[in-house]
Amino acid sequence: MAEARAQLPFNLPEVDYERYSNRQLVAIPVTVLGLALLVIAVFFALNGTPVGLGIEFTGGTELQVTTDQSEAQIRQAFDAEIASFQPIAAQENAYIITFQSEDTNAIEQQAIAAFGEGSVDSVVGREGSFGRQAQTQALGGIAVAFVGMSILVFALFRTFVPSIAVVLSAFSDIVIPLALMNLFGIELSLGTVAALLMLIGYSVDSDLLLNNHVLRRRGGFYESTYRAMRTGVTMTLTSISAMTVMTIVAFLFGIPLLPSIGLILVFGLTADLMNTYMLNVTLLRYYKFEAIGR
DSSP: OHHHHHTSSSOOOOOOGGGSOHHHHHHHHHHHHHHHHHHHHHHHHHHSSSSOBOHHHHOEEEEEEEOSSOHHHHHHTOSSOEEEEEEOTTSTTEEEEEESOOOHHHHHHHHHHHHOTTOEEEEEEEOHHHHHHHHHHHHHHHHHHHHHHHHHHHHHHOSHHHHHHHHHHHHHHHHHHHHHHHHHTOOBOHHHHHHHHHHHHHHHHHHHHHHHHHHHSSSOHHHHHHHHHHHHHHHHHHHHHHHHHHHHHHHHTTOSSHHHHHHHHHHHHHHHHHIIIIIIHHHHHHIIIIITTO
C-alpha cells in the first residue's frame, strides 16, 4: 500500500482501510444518505413535490427589465407575486424577475407603465399544462437513465454485490444534491435536470473504474483500490475545481442558471468521492473477503 500511495500524483489523505471495519466505513455515507432522504421527505410533505419546481415545470412568466429603480420599487410595481428576483451583474440596472402568474401581457404592461417604454428587454410565458408535461418528461428521463444505467451495470458484472455497489452509489449521488437543492433554495429546471443526468454519468464512471481495478486486474484488494484512487480522485477533484470556478464566474457575471448547475455538480461530485471510496469500497471488500472468501 505504501508503494501505491507513493505513485499518486498528489498527496491524498492516507486512509488505512484495514484499520476500519465495514460497519465503520459504511456508517458515514449511509447516515448522509438517510439525512438526505429525510430532507426530501419533509419537503415533499410540506410542498407536495420532492424538490422545488421552476416555472418550466409549474408555468409562469419570466421578465427581464432594465431600470434604475430599487428592488422594493420594482416589487411594488406588479400585482402578481414575484417568485424570484435576480440582478444581472454583467448589465447595469438589469434584472430577471419570475412570476408564478401566467398573465404575461398584464405583467409586461405593468412593467412598461412603471419603468417606461423600452424598459422590458424580454418577457417569456409558460403555460401550466405545458409545464406539467415537461415535468413528467424530465423526471421520466432521469428515471429511464438511472434504470438503463442499472441494467448495464448488472450486465457488465453479473454479480449482485459489485453491481448493487455501483447502483447504490449512483442513487446516493443523485439524492444528496436533491436534498441540498431544497436547503439552498435551488429549483428544479431543465438546466438542473441536465446537471443531475451528468451526475449519473460521473458516478458510474468513477465506480466502474474502482470495480474494474479491484475485480478484473491483478494485485491485492488494497493495492488495486489505491491504484484506482490515483486516477479516480484526480479526475473527480479536477471536475470539482472546474465546476467551482464556473459557478463563481457565472455568479459574479450574473449568468442565469449556470450557478445552480455548477453548485449541483459540486454537491454531487463531492458526494461521489464519499460514496465511491467509502460505500463502494466497503461493499467490494465485503464481497472479496466475506462473500466469496468463505
